[in-house]
Amino acid sequence: MEELEFENSPSKEIDEETLFIVTQTFKALGDPTRVRILHLLFQKECSVNEIADTLDIRQSTVSHQLRFLKNLRLVKYRRAGTTLYYSHDDEHVMLILKQMIDHACHS
Template sequence: MTEDSKEEKVEKEHEGTLDEETLFIVSQTFKVLSDPTRLRILNLLFGKEYSVNEIAKTLYLRPSTVSHQLRFLKNLRLVKYHRKGTSLYYSQDDEHVMNMLKQTIDHANH
């Protein structure tokens, strides 16, 4: 994206319109965050990394369910992973979305 097109994009957003790419990313993010299982996984990943089996055990879910949900979160770059031996360890990867999630949880608890 060129500097001119970035400026045009920012101007449109300030005028109240959004480009198609931004609309798609925002709508997909909210779609992913609308699932209770994915919210539980993201909440668990706030301060620590976990393997699929650790997430499954902590949240009382099947490992296959956790893997399926992590795939959605990874595709939107909300989580990242690294390999240790034969296990994949996941952690949060988007500080902005995680802060929004934390604020929403705090709001719901008041």
């Protein structure tokens, strides 16, 4: 098996900010609703209404989860008139999510 190399030397401690970001990102990926939203946004850009309709989730729940994901910079948005369109904002996290989905489907 190939040995993993981290950007920072393995002998160094992880600084507090990095540790916080890593744990919050895993927390984000530990929630089924957020995983469903990220999976959808990996496929296409969507408005809150489109996310709510596609995933059959209340708009208030979608907005709450998007705010959490946006604060972690996992999603971004663009405004078109009065509508906000969301998309994923971190290829690294999306790769992790894809690998975990592939891993779960591999049986």
